Amino acid sequence: MPSKTASHSSTANPHGKSRVAETIRMLEAESSDLRGLLQSINEAQSLESNRHNLETVLEGPQGLARRLGTDPKAGLDRETIETRRACFGANRLPSAPRKTFGQLFLDTFDDATLQILIVAALVSLAVGLYDDPATGYVEGCAILAAVLVVSFVTAVNDFQKESQFRELSAANDAVDVLVVRNNVHWQIPVDELVVGDVVCVEAGDQIPCDGVLLVADDVQVDESALTGEPTDVDKSLQNDPFVLSGCTMEAGTARFLAIAVGKDSQWGIIKAHLDKEHSQTPLQEKLDDMAAMIGYIGMAAAAATFLAMMFIKVVLKPSYLAHISVFNYALEAFIIGVTIVVVAVPEGLPLAVTISLAFSTKKMLADKNLIRHLSACETMGNATNICSDKTGTLTENRMTVVKGIFADTRCDDTINRVPVLINKKALEVILEGIACCSTAKVIPAQAAVANEHGIDDLHLVDDRPHIIGNKTEAALLILARSSWTPHDDTDQRRVDANFGAEGGSRLFPFSSSRKCMTVFVTKDEAAVSDTSIRTRRATKNVQSYTLYHKGAAEIVLDKCTKYLDIDGTEKEMSDQKREEFAKLIREFASQALRCVALAHRRDIQNVVDPQTVTQQDCEKKLEKEMCLDAIAGIMDPLRPDVVEAVAICQRAGIFVRMVTGDNLDTAEAIARQAGILTEGGISMIGEKFRKLTPAQLDEILPRLQVLARSSPEDKHTLVQRLNGAAIPSTESEWCEAHPNKDFATQRNLLLPGYKDEWAKSRFGVGEVVGVTGDGTNDAPALKAADVGLSMGLSGTDVAKKASDIIIMDDNFASIVRAVLWGRSVFDNIRKFLQFQLTVNVVALTITFLAAVVGYQPPLNAVMMLWVNLIMDTMGALALGTEPPLKELLDRRPYRRDSSLISRPMWRNILCQAVFQLSLLVFLLNKGPAMFECEDGSRHHFTILFNAFVFCQVFNEFNAREIGDRFDPLRSLSESPMFLLVIVFTMVAQWAIVEFGGDFTQTYPLSWEEWKITVGLGAISLPVGFFMRLIPVSEDPSTFAGIERKNGKPKEIWLLTPLLMILVPVFVAIVYQLAYEIDEFAHETEHHLP
Known part of the structure; x- marks a missing residue:
């Protein structure tokens, strides 16, 4: 990573200038040939032909990058962007022609x-x-x-x-993507992508253009938007290195080289032949029916008037x-x-x-609500339930490590003095875990000089770096950068760890169901320097793999049999010591702190081959017998307007529930502060929730206010039970959802239940449910909800695509608006x-x-x-x-059939x-x-x-x-x-x-x-x-x-x-x-x- 005084432009030296000029001349001279070559590896439904041309004609992804004048690791040079756009087009799809006046x-x-x-x-x-x-x-x-x-x-x-509506559509299409240019990560608007860009994507992202993979870790892509095939497609450099625009990353992380943008991409070609029809909202359909009835009466009156005039006068x-x-x-x-x-x-x-x-x-857009589906606007007005996430929605998503235990040393008010309190060897292990076990990316403070390149929203303060990605990881990275080391290269260590590259390292990103993430790092046998936090690159001859693990503290603790001592040694964990750590986790959680633990395990190549191991094997064989390095208590303060917003919802007859993956103690503490968890309210963890029968869940639903340690599947089940959406209605649907279960005896005993049973318990009318979500796995719940509310700042592209409204500022108060x-x-x-x-x-x-x-x-x-x-x-x-x-929020919502x-x-x-x-x-x-x-x-x-x-x-x-x-x-x-x-x-x-x-x-x-x-x-x-x-x-x-006693009203x-x-x-x-x-x-x- 460049130093603070370094310039990122390749024009900083004569050699850089000549290289840029040579690249521009090459692109301009060979643009026609290059377009033909790119088309030869991007033919629809022609994987074998495309792969053959990539390997034989272009000599693989590395050869393709050379032909396009792109460094696979450092990315393209920014000074070539306009030339690329002129040669290969812009990443904009032609909009449907507007009707003239x-x-x-x-x-x-x-x-x-x-x-x-x-x-x-x-x-x-x-x-x-x-x-x-x-x-x-x-x-x-x-x-x-x-x-x-x-x-x-x-x-x-x-x-x-x-x-x-065109303004609304333009706002809806505004998406940022992460690219590497001049060896720096840049967050740019999607329409600024050009051919030759190195694009970084991860699970939940929508692929913004067609490309060829450069680095891939367990990548699965949903290509149903283009091919209609419902099964996710495995992508790898060997078998299928092609990714297509309009598709979504379902799993893994990747970097790819952009080869077709805009109207030349596969999605652009298809969209050019599509004519989108605007569907009517339910209220419009209801009013159409009423207008028709009134129109019939008007016709009768017209006929009667005509006849009366003729009869009387004639x-x-x-x-x-x-x-x-x-x-x-x-x-x-x-x-x-x-x-x-x-x-x-x-x-x-x-x-x-x-x-x-x-x-x-x-x-509403000015109020930070981007409406994707018009029907959601009217439906939201009659919402009776809101199932809200905690992090970023009720809280500020401004994570700060305030307490913790690092190498068996408790730090409350001394969090910034950890390097002084523990041995340097122990500090190095903890820093390695923070730096390597992370998917967050750092834009250095110097990037502020390049706001014209699409990063106006960095909000840099005191020359601190801007970190893109998970805010929990950001809290740990910022702590390591600003407080524990004078260097400015913690993120560079993760890059140097060479994960996902030819060095042989692997990354299994954080999963909301597992509540943890794992990375394997290839290291040489030499000791890491005590004066630097930079991990040396792996050597090809002697490889030793280290597993770094990070996740929910109580889950990580259960997988550890050792702990890191103050002097950097690994000690066996006794039952008494384990209880001390568990008690500390409960203490932090009761103070509304998110508890994250770091652990590691060395020399794992003797158990499995990290290069070929699957996530399932990793969980069973490797994520155990680890050494607990640290437990961090991370504060995420409640948003200042959340308490009032929750009170307004409750006054408006809207039941607010918190559904979170956090620890139960943390969730309860935040819920009490927000006014969600009240006297007589019920809170429970997802594990207990899953064991309930439909009847048992229905009994507690009126009081269930907090669901903690929940998975996205739990959220989906809760929504199904509230509004009846997607509950199995036939025997075949039920058996598909519950394989190897007996339909006749268990259909009313397993969640989410059976449609007939659900309808009888509610007279066929369910709740109107709004659900927030930010992750890829939240998509089913967002779709099942009457109104899906995705997060504009922290939400993945998949979540946004599945939602009806995008909350631009991730704030619960915006939902109330x-x-x-x-x-x-x-x-x-x-x-x-x-x-x-x-x-x-x-x-x-x-x-x-x-x-x-x-x-x-x-x-x-x-x-x-x-x-x-x-x-x-x-x-x-x-x-x-x-x-x-504002008085509109002083009454209860109307029924669906009112x-x-x-x-x-x-x-x-x-x-x-x-x-x-x-x-x-x-x-x-x-x-x-x-x-x-x-x-x-x-x-x-x-x-x-x-x-x-x-x-x-x-x-x-x-x-x-x-x-x-x-x-x-x-x-x-x-x-x-x-x-x-x-x-x-x-x-x-x-x-x-x-x-x-x-x-x-x-x-x-x-x-x-x-x-x-x-x-x-x-x-x-x-x-x-x-x-x-x-x-x-x-x-x-x-x-x-x-309750209505006289049945449904008749529109007549x-x-x-x-x-x-x-x-x-x-x-x-x-x-x-x-x-x-x-x-x-x-x-x-x-x-x-």
């Missing part, structure tokens, strides 16, 4: 009802021009113009929505047709009917979800639903009622299209973008609809006398139209509250979109009334008429206040955790308010029809001879 505008005309309306308008235009060339075009043109306005606004909204009052032809009147009635359908079909319902999700996901936004989305949709159904009911009813009592419909086609714009697109923008209120409309919402819709209908019927009958205008005139209908629109404007304020609270102005300053929509609606309404003329068939109103009609509309506000005094409470059974009841209003309307219609028929009979009798 024009295309989106044209897409709006796919709506069948708009198409019918356009055709009807064209017919009206033709007939109008034929009958009256001077003014007959006005109505048809007005309808067409209104349709264009509606389509334009919809297209603008779709364009903005797509822009927001049969009962034929005198009306003296100045208009039957055809023209039928066309007019048809246009009104189609317009009713346009208004009735609430296309704004699914649109409101999309707008709300687009708005929320962008805001995700819950708040999820509830806000759900409530915003309900606000919009409450508003739109009210407008729907009133607009359809008044149009229908006016038609059957003999009036020309007071709202013509243009007016109704304007109303449709107000209640659909504009209403969705106004109410779908309302910011979340209705979209609550009892208080029914009351609000009914009261507002009755008021508005009463007002409009009053204006329909008494308006001419009140305003001194002709009955049924344009002036008369403009007054009614203006009052109706302002009823909606003021009712939109009412709709901001869906419960009993009346505060229409609350947080109004935080809702700029709402204010903008209100202002736009009022200004546009004024322009339509005052300047619409023949185009909108409106009549300019006087100042007095404006004051009266706006004032009448404003009565919606006091109506909103008084209607909330009617005692209607929310159905308690709609909330999670409360969502139309209850509509039906309650239409029944008396139809009674009035029948009465009016009877009156008209009776009058017609009298007139006929009067004219008989």
Whole structure:
């Protein structure tokens, strides 16, 4: 590793400059040939051919590296990056072409009802021009113009929505990778990779480009994304050295040479032929169903209106047709009917979800929540359980060694004086264990000068190095670097140990199931220098292997039969000594410290060959009879906002559980500090958890708050039992999960249970579970959860890929904000639903009622299209973008099957609809006398139209509250979109009334008429206040955790308010029809001879 004053650039000396220049000239001159050679070893489904060409044409991975101008160990030179990118392309995949605004505008005309309306308008235009060339075009043109306005606004909204989702997708694709350049590890954005880069990957990483292995330790890769094969593929330098982009590392560690990036990679070639479809969220599907039902009622109302208009005017009052032809009147009635359908079909319902999700996901990103699947946003709002990891989520993941026992010497406040307290020989053994048994990588302090190369997030303090990798390993490495040695090369010792290279060393990385890791180091027989912590390189002739082991303290202790003494000698461990160590571990754990032990075993080549040993053999034959070197107590402080966040969750009806791999004592101490483990709560270890029967687990689930020393499989089982996901539902599935077990007698006795048994115990409705995870093995639990929450900082690529939401800062408090936004989305949709159904009911009813009592419909086609714009697109923008209120976390989550409309919402819709209908019927009958205008005139209908629109404007304020609270102005300053929509609606309404003329068939109103009609509309506000005094409470059974006695709700009841209003309307219609028929009979009798 370069010293602190050294420059990492190869241009620091003349020889470096000439080498770089030669590499650049070679790449530019041979780029065409090189591209052909690289393609010859990267043909899809051609392993034998690719391997043959690699070995014979390119002389293996080392020869390939030479051809690409890359040092297999030091990596490429940074000054060649731009040349490589120019010759071989960038690591970016071409995104799907974005629809232009024009295309989106044209897409709006796919709506069948708009198409019918356009055709009807064209017919009206033709007939109008034929009958009256001077003014007959006005109505048809007005309808067409209104349709264009509606389509334009919809297209603008779709364009903005797509822009927001593209921003979200770009954030989702942002990944960092680890490469070696100029003999330094660099963490760079994935799109900065170039051909010739030496890329470092480990279990859980997604492979960022196609490559050829240089170093591989027990590598297994999931290639199902490319090949469809479900079995992991073993990779090695001898048999299959090729790794492909888009695949994931399931096991092992590796370094590989990048040979194809971006669109030239195997994944890039496949993706170029894929057209990704956007699936709908559950709430969108639910609203689509509701929109369809309301649309059917609207069609029935349209048909009834058309028939009523024709029957009354053609049969009962034929005198009306003296100045208009039957055809023209039928066309007019048809246009009104189609317009009713346009208004009735609430296309704004699914649109409101999309707008709300687009708005929320962008805001959530600022709150450190990256939404991968849109459905997770709404689902998170109704989460009833959160199963959280401890490290990094509840704690800061800022590990510091604060206590320990090193070479049988206890150090509490003297942790930094260990080199003085113990023998140098003992210190050397401990330092070897720290340096060699580690997968963390160190970026030296000098790398700060190269922030432009993609490492802006190093946060270097006091020239300390930045360590990439496991934070526990980082704590030990930092302790060794900063406190125990004046040298700056602890990490270099791990490199010099030559693990995974031709020297013959092996590494078995840390596993969450084993809770430990092991490395074999090849060393020569000479003694290690007492004045340096650098391990000498192995010699090829005399090899002696040393095993270094690190892991959970109590697990490592059980494998040790010796311990390292203060003078560096190995002593036999008596039962008394073992109990002393165990007691120390319990003491540290009770202080919320993570306990990690270091151990070693020498001369293991006499037992097995480390070069060929498997992990299973290692566990059985080698990880025993070891010498315990040290036990470190590592402090990871609780995040400062976790206690409040946990309390908020509990107040919101969310059960928080800690699921961790840590010691039970440590887990309990942290859980108590966080407020998770409460009086009467249960904590247990994974070993005991696995022995429970489903019935026993169900009994303790309401109180199980801490699951310690758990494996990823335990977490998966817990999720399955909570929400019923992936529980075996057939005999074959159960037998596959439990081989050699009897299905008939044991299906209800082994976890996770059997679907039929689970459903009966919960009436088929499980919990809504959010689960955090950061490791590769957490993927099954993340997928089984209703919302999988992966960690953005510490999570593997596999975990992120399996999750629904990525917590960018790994903070539990960010999860609480995700819950708040999820509830806000759900409530915003309900606000919009409450508003739109009210407008729907009133607009359809008044149009229908006016038609059957003999009036020309007071709202013509243009007016109704304007109303449709107000209640659909504009209403969705106004109410779908309302910011979340903290009060949303003061209630329990809703059940999965709860209705979209609550009892208080029914009351609000009914009261507002009755008021508005009463007002409009009053204006329909008494308006001419009140305003001194002709009955049924344009002036008369403009007054009614203006009052109706302002009823909606003021009712939109009412709709901001869906419960009993009346505060229409609350947080109004935080809702700029709402204010903008209100202002736009009022200004546009004024322009339509005052300047619409023949185009909108409106009549300019006087100042007095404006004051009266706006004032009448404003009565919606006091109506909103008084209607909330009617005692209607929310159905308690709609909330999670409360038993429902009457079964699942039927969505048809969502139309209850509509039906309650239409029944008396139809009674009035029948009465009016009877009156008209009776009058017609009298007139006929009067004219008989």
